[in-house]
Amino acid sequence: MFKEIPLQRPNTPLLDRITAPADLRGQSEESLSALAKELREYLLYTVGRTGGHFGAGLGVVELTLALHYVYNTPEDRLVWDVGHQCYPHKIITGRREQMHTMRMADGLAGFPKRAESDYDTFGVGHSSTSISAALGMALAARQKGEDRRTVAVIGDGAMTAGMAFEAINHAAHCRANMLVVLNDNQMSISKNEGGLNTYFSKIWASKVYNNIRDGGKEILAKLPGNPKELVGRLEEYMKGMVAPATLFEELGFNYIGPIDGHDLDVLVPTIRNMRDLEGPQLLHIITRKGKGFEPAEKDPIGYHAITKIEPKPAQPKPVTKPKGPKYQKVFGDWLCDTAAIDQRLVGITPAMCEGSGMVEFSERFADRYYDVAIAEQHALTLAAGMACEGLKPVVAIYSTFLQRGYDQLIHDIALQNLDVTFGIDRAGLVGEDGPTHAGAFDLSYLRCIPNMLIMAPSDENETRQLLYTGFCFNGPAAIRYPRGTGPGALIEREMRELPIGKGVLKREGKSVAILSFGTLLPAALEAAEKLDASVADMRFVKPLDEELILRLADSHDLIVTLEENAIAGGAGSAANEFLHATSRNNPVLNLGLPDEFTDHGNHTEMLASCGLSSEGVYSAICERLQQSDLKAAVHKS
């Protein structure tokens, strides 16, 4: 059991021999346990240097070795769900010496990525896609007459999403030759919630119960986790438990388990036996998130992901200006303050309590807090049902995960004009998590929906005030804000309803008017200083401040729009459409995210690469001003 993250590269003679799974398969089965120890220590060392996802990878060290040992990867297809647990997989599939580039620009992606390796058979990041993808691969193999196997590794958290059961249902129907490994560690990011989680515990307890009853006491010793917790769980279910034919068997899977997911002596032979069975197989393994690193085993939530371990500086670090609160904290404080004055408020999260800043709300307003597990579609329609009954639901959801509930947003909420407020976090680029997690499209995909009120605050106080404005608005309202901290604006305790559809002129200049939608406002103001341009903090994407836009269009030449959203269909498009509809022929320059997926890296660097730094905004405007249609105009004014 490691208690500290090694700061020096550990000695890993066995691991050093593994440059591909074929090397692994050349090792004796007996050597796998020693290899697992080296792999775990090397994983600790590398994630300590780069930061990134942590607990999940530690929990699948043995499973990763067993799967690559038994299956002929990459010919046999291995699909990881979510993919945050893929670091051990990357280490033994030829990327051991690149781990120090994890999640850095031009470095390894933090999730399996097809373009990165043949062993990364499917790109993931959003949860609960693995069974569908693996089934697709299995049916393709069947159709092409290829003798390959497919495996999906899905966590107990990811198994709570409807899509997983859509795939289970279909796989049983097709009698596909595939293995689903359910990696059950009782954790999502938070503690896993819901009936399914309880059900898994029942299976675990009942099977263990039967083994104990039949004298299999050594099984209990083999199960991971501390005995006290185990006995507690067993007591919970001891009474009159009959081992249920599992749900998966009823659905047509051959279910095996639960077994200890850290015991290679059990894992390897079990997986080997299951590999050649016909039809859909499900292996239920019990693991511990953070396995082998004591702090992570004790605090799996806190160690879901870590920032890199900075070596102790030789000199004390210069005191830097303290950063403002994270936007998720601004949201969480607003949620609590509003819940305190309005009993109708209920808070809903699809398994992102900590990331959405809802821990305090969940403690103070426990009876009005709902973590629905990884179930974004359900979260939205749950909110719709509550709104029908006069509650005022607030759905806290990352922009990228809201994509999962798009039909529910349109069909169940906007069409019925229901009073649901969306706190959309992680809007814009998100840095190291890369394109699977970027909130690049919400302004585009929200803007075309009737009845929606859409707001893009420029700082922490604007976020608080626009959240309150959206909450007071009687209809579907979305407020989008980015990952991380803001510029450090003074946050007013008093919450005010801001005038709907009204922006604020922040700077009066001439010739160029910049319409800023959201948190890139500082870049707009910096560029405007050099250009003597006007700047408006537009606040609202829908409805637009049409009066302000007309006033600026009629007194300036070039209209620039700025947003950390796809240019296509974004706030700038809304301004273009309005200018066109009102026969304004001003030249327009739309600045935002380009029509491509922006790769992972440092957020500031990624913004700059999209031309959205203040320098980038300035030079784009200068370049536009050089074009013929404007040269004359600028000389004229």
Ligand SMILES: Cc1ncc(C[n+]2csc(CCOP(=O)(O)OP(=O)(O)O)c2C)c(N)n1
């Ligand atoms: C659609 C979607 N919603 C939410 C998330 C955020 N998320 C990432 S990992 C995770 C928990 C996954 O739990 P589990 O599958 O049990 O994996 P574990 O971390 O326990 O290994 C969540 C909610 C996501 N990646 N995708």
Ligand SMILES: CC(=O)[C@@H](O)[C@H](O)COP(=O)(O)O
């Ligand atoms: C794997 C996954 O989807 C989450 O762990 C996500 O990476 C969290 O993102 P934040 O770090 O922005 O909360």
Ligand SMILES: [Mg+2]
């Ligand atoms: Mg889990």
